[in-house]
Amino acid sequence: MASSDWIEVQRLAAEFQRAQLSSALQKLSERNCIEIVSKLxxxxxxxxxxxNDxxxxxxxxxLSREICDELYLHGGRISxxxxVPILNISYHAIESRAQDISQTKPEIHLVSGQLIDDDHLDRIAEEINETLQQSxxxxxxxxxxxxxxPIDFILQQLRSRLGTIIQGQQDKYDQHVFFTDGFLARNRARIRGALSAxxxxxxxxxxxxxxxLPERLFFAVVEELINTKRIHASLSGGRQANVAxxxxxxxxxxxxxxxxNFLKQNGYLEYAALNRLGLSxxxxxxxxxxxxxxxxxxxxxxVGSNILEQIEAAIEEALASKSWVEILPLLPSVFDEEDAEQIIQNVLKNSQSLPEKDAIVIGHSSVTSNAFIQNLKPIFNIMIEEKAKEAVASGAYLQAQAGQRNAKGKAFKPEQSNEKKDKKEERRKKANEGKVGGGVQGRETKTRSTKKKYLKGKNDSDEEGEEEFAGSSSGNSELEFMSLDEISNxxxxxxSVTDAPDELVEDIAARLYKPLQSSFQEAARIAFEALLSSTSGQRRQTHGELQERVQVLLQSIKQGEKAIEHFSSLDTQQQLSRHLLKTSGSELVNELVSYVSQDTNVANDSKDLSFEARQKIIKGLPQNLRTPLQGLHKATQGANVEEFLTETESALSACDIVLRKVDKKKDKAVASQQRHVLIDQLNAATDYALILHVAALLLFHTVTQTVLNASGRFVPQIITFLHSHLPDSMxxxxxxxxxxxxxxLTSKGDEELLESVRQKMESLVPQVREAAVTFKKSSTTALHE
Structure with a gap:
């Protein structure tokens, strides 16, 4: 504040005093005083x-004077x-004035929220010096x-008072340590005496x-003694006591x-021995x-050159004699497998007489040559021939081929999948036409070779299929000749390998595994082709029998589909269609699955397969057979006969089963034969419910000229249908x-009523049989039309 301003303030203060001493009319109130000061x-x-108040x-x-006064009263140090409570001033105001004081007065320091003057620091330094002289x-x-x-503040004050108040010196390697000259001399003498002994x-x-001894002082003293040649020694391991x-x-x-001397006599130096000598x-x-x-x-x-030369000579002899050598027994006992491996690699790399490409390092310490391994292959030739014939005879080879094609089929391209899907839709459209020349109702199919091509995929000729089959067998890894353990045994x-270590034998077995496997696959392929040519005649006969059975079942299903169409109720049609597919449809699928499972060697003990057993067999088939048969298998659980027939067409094509053109005369003969079968069942039946069931089916056949495949629970629907086609009496x-x-069926608890009912039925059985057998279609033509 300028001196003129302060004079003005004093003048105003004097005027305030005069005004207050004057009469009441000339005095300023407290509020006016506060307003005037606030304005100033x-x-x-x-x-x-x-x-604060x-x-x-x-x-x-x-405020500065009062702070300095309080600092003096408190012995040169105050927080x-x-x-704050002493001066009744806010902490912020005191802190700002304390900073100004510490900057303007060098003898006063502001440290960690405390004011400390040099007098107090001198007293602290005197106390530290007394402690230092004592310890x-x-x-x-x-x-x-x-x-x-703070540690930096104390360190700064101690350095400034060294040689004056504090009698001592600072450690050169640790600035936070101070000691006296006497302490240094005593410990130097102790360290010198200990090291000299x-x-x-x-x-x-x-x-x-x-x-x-003091660890902080030890290394500095030792280095000084060594540098001055007072102690003839050295320190290793740095400046850490637990390592040095x-x-x-x-x-x-x-x-x-x-x-x-040890290196000269033995040719090597072990690191562990040098450690025991004190070398870290x-x-x-x-x-x-x-x-x-x-x-x-x-x-x-x-290792020295003498040992390396001995190892090189041993390896050279093993390669020249087409034998093997184990290096580790030739080395001193202190060498381990890792050392032996490094020696072998070094010898093969630096030797001028050893052809590195001919040597094979096995494990860590064995060396042999490729010629030695190749000489061991002929001992397996007889075993390959015998096992190949055994695999073909047992069907294991054929099953392995099917599994391999199955694995390859999983990686087919999306374009192929879409193409197959489009063809499937096209076949369904043809089936929906229901005309001759389209669908399965009267299709004409192209005659194709019935040779066992489904084992090889869909090919245009038998020769192409055989080539594909032979090619796939060479890359097959499913059928194993021998495991690594068996080859090792x-x-x-x-x-030649009796005394060889297990690691050498196992490595040779691993190197022989693929060549032996390839030779075994080739031998198995040749044996299979020989077996295939000898059994082709028998396969054609089995294939023909299957075609006949499938033809009959397919005609039966088509007849059943026509019979179902006579019912007006959609619910009844669906139930009858479901029953037809579960019986005749399942029988057709069983025929196909049983046939292909024999050729692919998938386990199958019976043609009477359950849904689950059939599903299990289909999953084990090759991809080209599994996909169409899976669709046909699922269709048997539905109620859509047209879809089943479409799936049947795909499955028959995959299995190379070609059906003959539909013969209408033979179709009529089959229908007549089925009528005779129903008549025989009716005459042989003794159960009243069965008699009613067979009679209803026989009358339905006579009325519609179609064979209905229906169980006993459909008898009420059949009789309801027949009411409009039979005379009233019948x-x-x-x-x-x-x-x-x-x-x-509902009165089994009442024996008298049950006996009466049976007597009545017994009297009506001859009439029911006669009516079912003698009823002719001609008598119902007018009613039917």
Missing amino acids: IELKLIDVFYT GKEYVTLDQ LTEL GQITVVELTKQYEL ITVPTSVLSIITQNK TFIPDIYSRSQNEWID DPKSYCRKRFKETPLLYLSSCC VLRKQE SELLSTFQGLVIQE
């Missing part, structure tokens, strides 16, 4: 702080938080905890522990002599010690007999 502060004419104003200089050394960390001051490598930690080792020169000389990094020591000597540095030792019986007879059958 606003105009920055004065700079003051409010007290708001009743007083304090100028900056006054800013302690000044000999002291650390700044300890002082920080004791005086609650040592004659063998000794851990620094044990030296410090036994002699109770003190090695006297007298021991180093004897150590070097022992190492030189033996590999680096050897590289430095034997710069001019060619050594091979391994994982556990280093055979090799162990050979005289309709009444069937209804009466049906009522009696129902009454018999």
Whole structure:
């Protein structure tokens, strides 16, 4: 604040005083005084702080004087938080003035929220010096905890008072440590005496522990003694007591002599032995010690040229004699498998006389040649021939081929899938036309070869199929000749590998596995082709029999479809269609699955297959058979006969089954034969419900000229259909007999009623049989039309 401004303030204060001493009319009120001061502060004419109670104003200089006074009263050290209640001023105001004081007065310091002057620091330094003289050394960390001051601040104050208040010196390697000259001299003498008595490598930690030496001072003193030649020794392992080792020169000389003599006599140096001699990094020591000597540095030792020459000679002899050699027994016992492997690689790489490409390293320490391995192959020739014939005879070879094609089929392209789907839709459209020349109702199919091509996929000729089959067998990995263990067992019986280690035998077995497997596959293919040519006549006969059975079943299903169409109820049609597919349809699928499962060697003990058993067999078939048969298999669980016939067409094409053109005369003969079968069943039946069932089917056949495949639960629907096509007397007879059958089934608890019902049915059985057999279609033509 300028002097003129302060004079103005004093003048105003005098006027305020005069005004207050004057009469009441000339005095200023407290509010006016506050407003005037606030205005002065606003105009920055004065700079003051409010007290915490708001009743007083304090100028900056006054606050600074009061802070310095309190610092003096408190012995040169006071916390800013302690000044708040004493001066009744806010902490912010006190902190700002304390910073200004520490900047303007160098003898006062603001440290960690405290004001400390140099007098107080001098007293602290005197206390530290007394402690230092008593203990000999002291650390700044300890002082920080004791005086609650920052470590950097204490370190700065100690350095500034060294040689004056504090009598001592600072450690060169650790700035946080101070010690006295007497302490340094005493410990230098102790360390010099301890090291002078040592004659063998000794851990620094044990030296410090036994002699109770200060670790911080030890390394500095030792380096000084070594550099001044007062102690003839060296330190290894750095400046960490638990790692470093003190090695006297007298021991180093004897150590070097022992190492030189051992290498000369044995040709190698073991790192573990050098560690026992006190060398913490033996590999680096050897590289430095034997710069001019060619050594091979391994994982556990280093080797001289004598041992390498012996190994090279042993390998050269094994390759020349087409034999094998195990290197590890030729090496000293301290060498391990990793060392032997490194020696072999080095010898093969650097030797001028050994052809590296002819040598095969097996395991870690065995060496042989490719010629030796190839000489072992002929011992398996007889076993290959015998096992190939056995695999073909048992069907294992054929099953393996099917499994391989199955695996390949899973990777077919999406375009192929779409193409097959489009063809399937086209076949369904043709089936829906229901005309001759389209669908399955009267299709004409192209005659194709019935040779067993479904084993080879769909080919245009037998020769192409055989070539594809032969090609696939060469890459087959499903059928195994021998496992690695079996090959190893055979090799162990050979005289040339009797003494070989297991690792060598197993590696040779692994190298022979693929060539033997390939030879076995080729032998199996040749044996299979021979068997295939000898059994082709028998296969044609089986194929023809299957075509006949499938033809009959397919005609039966078509007849059943026509019979179902006579019922007007859609629900009845669906139920009858479902029954037809579960009986005749399942029988047709069983015929196809049984036939192809024999050729693909999939387990199948019976043609009477359940839904689950059939599904299991289909899953084991090749892809080209599994997909169409799976669709046909699922269609038997539905109620759509047209879809089943469409799927049948795809399945027959996949199985290479070609049906003959529909013969109408033969179709009529089949219908007539089915009528005779129903008549025989009716005459032989003794159960009343069965008699009613067969009679209803026989009358339905006579009326519609179609054969209906229906179970006993459809008898009410059949009789309801027949009422409009039979004379009243015959309709009444069937209804009466049906009522009696129902009454018999529902009155089993009442013996008298049951006996009466059976007597009535017994009397009506001849009439029902006669009416069913003698009823002619001609008598119902007018009714039917």
